[in-house]
Structure formats: C-alpha cells, structure tokens
Amino acid sequence: MGEANLLEALVNRVLLQISVNDRQAGDDNVEISYTFSRSAISQDPLHRPDRAVNGATDIPEEFYAEVEALPNLPQPFADAFDVQKIRHERLLHWLMRGSLAPRDxxxxxxxxSVILMGDAAHAMPIIGGDGGNAxxxxxxxxAxxxxxxGTEDISSYYETRYRHWKxxxxxxxxxLAEMHDEPKSVL
Incomplete structure (x- = not known):
C-alpha cells in the first residue's frame, strides 16, 4: 500500500475499501478495516431495514457467497476479502440510508419547546463524516x-434550515448511489 491508508476498487458495482487503522514503524503487522458496499437489489437477502440494531452482527450466508463470487480480485483485496478469513472476523452489517423529519x-x-437537529431531524448515510459535520x-x-x-418563536428556526437539510x-x-456507479481503480 506504500504510504496510502485507503484503497478502493469497484468490482461489479460493489465498492471494496481497505483502510489502515494502525501500523507501527518497524513492524510487519498492520491493522486494517475493510468495507464491502453495494446498493440494495430486488429480493435482497442482505437488505433487512427492519432488523434490530443488535442484528448488525448477524451476517447472512448470502453475504459470504457474494464475496466469494467476486472475480479475480487483485492484491491486497484478494487477501482482505478472503471468505475463509473473514468468517472469523468481527463483521458489522450497516444499512446506509437517509431521512428527513416532516416539517409539520x-x-x-x-x-x-422541543427542537430537533442533527440525525434527529435529518439522518444521512455514514459517508465522509457528513452527518457529524451537519x-x-x-x-x-x-445558537x-x-x-x-431569542426563544419565543423557535419554530421559525426551521424556516432557515429545512431547505438546507433537504x-x-x-x-x-x-x-451513495454514485459510490457504486462511478469507475474506481485500485490506487
């Protein structure tokens, strides 16, 4: 990976990412995170929007089959997305979606006297820290x-923010859609 700490590849509309979390000078061991991301498809066994939050660690067998079906991955993707290895890793299944509370x-x-902001008013997928920054x-x-x-007519605050939130x-x-459609190359 040289000096890079993030590698990406788009393979059959699946975005694969590898990021370096920790790397000690003089040590050959590197701690990485990896991401397999794709849009939901019709009759999708991986898209379970109604699952409980604690279901994030319940990884369906279909996920492993999809990873295994990825064709001829170059290194280091072939090692990072080796199904036999990732079966023993701590995997989390995230659903990325957005929402905007109705203005009414x-x-x-x-x-x-209740005012919502941040994810309570306008949730966004976890991409690049956009939600936290917003x-x-x-x-x-x-403020x-x-x-x-003042605080007398706090509801008019929404007039100044709602269009921006949308x-x-x-x-x-x-x-999020472009993430899976634009050509990507291995860096």
Missing amino acids: DLERLAEQ AIEDAVTL EWIADN SLVDGSARR
Missing part, C-alpha cells in the same frame, strides 16, 4: 439563531 412534525414539537453546523446555527432571535439528505443519497 418539527414545528409541532417546537411549539412544545450536526455541528446545526448546533452552531441554532446563533437564538442569540439573534439538500444535505438529497446530496448524500446521490453520493
């Missing part, structure tokens, strides 16, 4: 808004 619901809550931005803009306007959620959905 947000305004009703604000009338009760939550921080929400906190800063809400600024309260400093300028663009964030829509943009993250586009980036």
Whole structure:
C-alpha cells in the first residue's frame, strides 16, 4: 500500500475499501478495516431495514457467497476479502440510508419547546463524516439563531434550515448511489 491508508476498487458495482487503522514503524503487522458496499437489489437477502440494531452482527450466508463470487480480485483485496478469513472476523452489517423529519412534525414539537437537529431531524448515510459535520453546523446555527432571535418563536428556526437539510439528505443519497456507479481503480 506504500504510504496510502485507503484503497478502493469497484468490482461489479460493489465498492471494496481497505483502510489502515494502525501500523507501527518497524513492524510487519498492520491493522486494517475493510468495507464491502453495494446498493440494495430486488429480493435482497442482505437488505433487512427492519432488523434490530443488535442484528448488525448477524451476517447472512448470502453475504459470504457474494464475496466469494467476486472475480479475480487483485492484491491486497484478494487477501482482505478472503471468505475463509473473514468468517472469523468481527463483521458489522450497516444499512446506509437517509431521512428527513416532516416539517409539520418539527414545528409541532417546537411549539412544545422541543427542537430537533442533527440525525434527529435529518439522518444521512455514514459517508465522509457528513452527518457529524451537519450536526455541528446545526448546533452552531441554532445558537446563533437564538442569540439573534431569542426563544419565543423557535419554530421559525426551521424556516432557515429545512431547505438546507433537504439538500444535505438529497446530496448524500446521490453520493451513495454514485459510490457504486462511478469507475474506481485500485490506487
């Protein structure tokens, strides 16, 4: 991997990533994380949006079959995605999706002195820290808004943010789709 700490390849619309978590100077051992990501397909045994959160460690056999069916992976992907090895690893099955709370619901809550922001108002897939960055931005803009306007009509805060939140959620959905469609090369 040279000096790189992230490698990506797109194989049959499946995005494969390997990232280096820890590497000690003079030590041949490297701790890595790897990601297998693809869009949901019709009758998808891997897409289980109603599963409980603790179901993230329940990895269906179909996942291993899909990994094994990946054709002629170059190194280091062939080693990182070796089914016999990954069966013994701690794997997590993440569902990446976004949501935007209905504006009427947000305004009703604000009338009760409850204001939502971050993932509570607009969840986004875990791509590049977008959700965390948006939550921080929400906190800063809400604080600024309260400093300028007080807390009497907090529901009008949503007028200043809702369109922006919709663009964030829509943009993250586009980036998620592009992740599996754009040509990728092994770096």
